[in-house]
Amino acid sequence: MTDSRPTTTTNHDPIRLGIIGTGLAVEKLHWPALKRLRDRFEVVAFANRSRPNAEKFAALSGTPIDRYVADYQELLGRDDVEAVLISLPIPLNFPVSRDALQAGKHVLCEKPPGKDAAEGRAFVELAAAHPDRVVLIAENAFYRDDLRLARSLIDGGAIGRVHLVAWRNVSQLIPRPGAFSSTPWRHHPGYDGGPHLDAGVHDVARIRLLCGDADRVSGATQDANTTHGGPSDLALTLRFVSGAAGSYTASYPEIPAPDEPNDLRLYGTEGVLSVAWDTTRLFRPDGTTETHRAEMPDYGFTNEFRNFADAVRDGAPVVGTVVQSWRNMQLVLTGLAAAERGETMPIDPWPDALSADAVPLWRPPGASGLFDGLETAVTREVEGAS
């Protein structure tokens, strides 16, 4: 693949953004980030099949309603739209991104890149066929300050060689008013894997950011949830390119789960790292525990939009590439296939190579530190050996 995007430019005008789909993810995740980056983005158009939903977005964001169009094709036809944010039901990610790229727009599209493996591969090829356009898949885990901090600890050798990666993530999944679980398209999904493709790709992104690619997977599935499509339980055994062994279990039962640790644990030869929802703890062999917190404004979404803007305006490299998000969905889908077939399956390296150092660590452009210029409040507490 070649990259013919400009590497220097003097244009630092806000990017003229069109939003396609103004549902829950935009309301909860994308708009709060865009609001912080008014100098980088201006919403010049937004599309939604439902006018009431569009009016809701106009009201909450203060975007004039005359920027609304019902049909996203109309939005794509406008010359004043430079880039689009696509936040739609999963089966629309690929076709709408294709239309947007064909219309010459830069694309920031929600994960996963496609409803199944065939679409995921087609999405990789689609992006490669548009080297002069920026395509970023909204895998916020790559941009989360807490996870970047955890990654920097590993890169710094804090736990030595990681030999075991273990994560069990169990949480009840039933439709709740106002939450993503209430979305009708999630209940009878037109995509493979149910919650494992929808939410599980974030887990895999976290694992890959911290531990690199797996090259082998086996699995087992079961179902204990009538409210969502797809198996509720996915248990995977992983082998990593690094040589580490891995165990990943995700369960979305219909009944409540008791208190679950739900932290990802990385066992190293010189320490153990526990990566929980908002806290990273480093356990050293001498009995000391370091608790690291990165108080984030928004779980990585602002950083993600920064990376997108820097890529569009300055040719900065994208961390959340289509290939990266393909790798995330690929591991979920290969694990599901391995479970169904009763086989241990290799991870296909296409389109490049699997790597122990798979995901680049995003930093603010020109920064040497992880948090230079960001609002992130980082704290570190050390408790001595007991």
Add this chain to the structure above:
Amino acid sequence: MTDSRPTTTTNHDPIRLGIIGTGLAVEKLHWPALKRLRDRFEVVAFANRSRPNAEKFAALSGTPIDRYVADYQELLGRDDVEAVLISLPIPLNFPVSRDALQAGKHVLCEKPPGKDAAEGRAFVELAAAHPDRVVLIAENAFYRDDLRLARSLIDGGAIGRVHLVAWRNVSQLIPRPGAFSSTPWRHHPGYDGGPHLDAGVHDVARIRLLCGDADRVSGATQDANTTHGGPSDLALTLRFVSGAAGSYTASYPEIPAPDEPNDLRLYGTEGVLSVAWDTTRLFRPDGTTETHRAEMPDYGFTNEFRNFADAVRDGAPVVGTVVQSWRNMQLVLTGLAAAERGETMPIDPWPDALSADAVPLWRPPGASGLFDGLETAVTREVEGAS
């Protein structure tokens, strides 16, 4: 297999027991149980290659030193020995049990039944070839009061259908004076699988007692411990005959592990059961938690000897058969082989059939309750929905 053991007898004299190997397991596990059962067993002979170790056992147990013999073959040649307890390094389990059965003794032998898969199968055949002798493999997990209680909850439908079985068991393993980890034969083991065959079979026994047989396994291994032979880490994905999915990870790192939950969790359609070292908690969907404790005298060893005595004297069925312990070691060894080959492997049903209800629940003979006539103190606390 036929069973020509007597089903009725009037002989309730104590069983004249010979002990072969009087090391740490006898001191810590078997003797405390035998001491409680003086009406069922009398130690008439004991063998140890090391006279100082034998003297230590004589002193702690009050057994006259004139019952000591250096050579276990001499012990097996004595007509006054009815049965033997074999507690030796793992590679001796099979050959010494074979000698004992050929000498006409009933056998209670420490787990695992053999140093590798070939010996395990040979042990199954050996026991089948001696239908008039009782052979019990000392898998105490089958007899633990807390685990029997947990099993009875599952049998009673407390958590509905079990759909997911998940267990991660991590604990530092380094030689500690006076502990099993100090035993030299464990550091350079003459058997497959290192700590996974030695300790892991107990984990599998617990899983099988509660969830039945697995019929498919895949795995990954890594090593991060220079003090013991075999891989330190084993991550397995299981599929059970019942249909449940399973994840089992055992890690014995050289450096200290942080606080780990280390509880086995069974996720059912009507509740979740957490089975920890000394506490079983039942989480119901309505938010109530039932905490069950069975304060055991000794983690099942006394029950195990009771079962052995009842089998020898009254023809009672043995729960801890060679086949049952073969199944435990078989799952560990097949998981290790699956990891090495990079394959998902079926569990060979030989010599009978795999079952969702694999391990019979031991009860005191003639008892309808689980704890009739035992010293076990059972408590149950209920906390309401919060």
